[in-house]
Amino acid sequence: MLRFLRYAAVMLALGCHIPAHAQNYPSRPVRFIVPYTTGGTLDLQARVIAEAIAKIWQVPVVVENKPGANGVIGTAEVARAAPDGYTVGLVSGQHSTLPSLSAHLPFAMTDLKAVAILTKVPMALLARPNLPAGNVAELVAYAKANAGNVTAGTAGPATMNNIWLKSFEQETGTRFLAVPFRGSGPAHIDIMADRVDVMFDAAGAVLRNIQAGRLKVLAVGGTGRSQLLPDVPTLEEQGFPMGKYMFSPSAAVVPAGTPPEVVQKLGQDLLAVLAQPAIRQRLIEAGLEVVGMGPDQADGFIASEIDRLSKIVRANNIVAE
Structure with a gap:
């Protein structure tokens, strides 16, 4: 009752x-x-x-x-x-x-x-620990200065992390070197090892590694800050409005x-x-x-x-x- x-x-x-x-x-x-x-x-x-x-x-x-x-x-x-x-x-x-x-x-x-x-x-824009960029604007500048040489992990061309990457490139005028993996897990390993520069991926999938400092997170997607990472600013907050759709x-x-x-x-x-x-x-x-x-x-x-x-x-x- x-x-x-x-x-x-x-x-x-x-x-x-x-x-x-x-x-x-x-x-x-x-x-x-x-x-x-x-x-x-x-x-x-x-x-x-x-x-x-x-x-x-x-x-x-x-x-x-x-x-x-x-x-x-x-x-x-x-x-x-x-x-x-x-x-x-x-x-x-x-x-x-x-x-x-x-x-x-x-x-x-x-x-x-x-x-x-x-x-x-929510999407998280992940970066290797030693990437010389601490926010999205710095990543865009770094990617433009090293056009086609900054690597971005994906789980394949038709996956959401690659679609998020292409949306980001389209809106910012950048060009990354996509590195496909068989799933997000292997990509995370290479980012943590400083072998791959960045990746757009689900925030929940990497939360423990972010909290442990093994991954940097430069931004989250969506119209507001994520409950999972409340201290991380959104892409939109940092001046990149396409980020509100990245979830x-x-x-x-x-x-x-x-x-x-x-x-x-x-x-x-x-x-x-x-x-x-x-x-x-x-x-x-x-x-x-x-x-x-x-x-x-x-x-x-x-x-x-x-x-x-x-x-x-x-x-x-x-x-x-």
């Missing part, structure tokens, strides 16, 4: 109204499909949310990992599922690059309906055609979970910051991200491997 009262209070605080047609949803198990492997940030997020929302719904919520093709395989399964709210996809910021990087998607983006923008992973959001999506009342109920319940202090803390510890944007805004947000990222991809001739 106490759990129900707390949940009802959250609903009222959010100004939410649960349509009558959604009162019986869900009445059977719900699948959360993560289009990436187990153990990653999105997978952890899905499991934290699934555990909490199952307590509200009183039905099982099963997380299924369907990795492959940069998220395409799992997302396609969501797009092909019955539009009834019982198959929910959790996608990362990489989702918004699919139309511009994948020539033959097995689904259209219009086959999906966004339910909520859940969290974001990776996660979203919940369902098949297009899912009844609007089910979409609203699902969105409301997801936001209620994200409003729980214990859940927010668990997500922060995993390197995630809560956004909590509902279904009325989520589709428009993703559409704007697809448009913005496609321009960067086209301008820099980025292709998936």
Whole structure:
């Protein structure tokens, strides 16, 4: 009873109204499909949310990992599922690059309906410990003085850290020497060893190394300072406004055609979970910051991200491997 009262209070605080047609949803198990492997940030997020929302719904919520093709395989399964709210996809910021990087998607983006923008992973502009630059302006000056010789680690051409790098180059008139790695982990090792100069990467992935002084961080992305690194100024604060877009959001999506009342109920319940202090803390510890944007805004947000990222991809001739 106490759990129900707390949940009802959250609903009222959010100004939410649960349509009558959604009162019986869900009445059977719900699948959360993560289009990436187990153990990653999105997978952890899905499991934290699934555990909490199952307590509200009183039905099982099963997380299924369907990795492959940069998220395409799992997302396609969501797009092909019955539009009834019982198959929910959790996608990362990489989702918004699919139309511009994948020539033959097995689904259209219009086959999906966004339910909520859940969290974001803020970007950190990392630098090797002995790089002669202590802020972004100094890095830009150093990169221009050494054009094409300052190295930047990436996890591959179609990854968000490379897209962030290309956006930075485009806006600052710099040119870095991209060094691809098989994942961010090996790149971090080379940056800490002073073998690679810089990298744009998720702040949460390197938090311990930053705190230990093994990596410098020159700036964070987003519209405000990161809860993970509150003492680090944003790119925008330092005079580089493109930085406000440098974060990776996660979203919940369902098949297009899912009844609007089910979409609203699902969105409301997801936001209620994200409003729980214990859940927010668990997500922060995993390197995630809560956004909590509902279904009325989520589709428009993703559409704007697809448009913005496609321009960067086209301008820099980025292709998936």
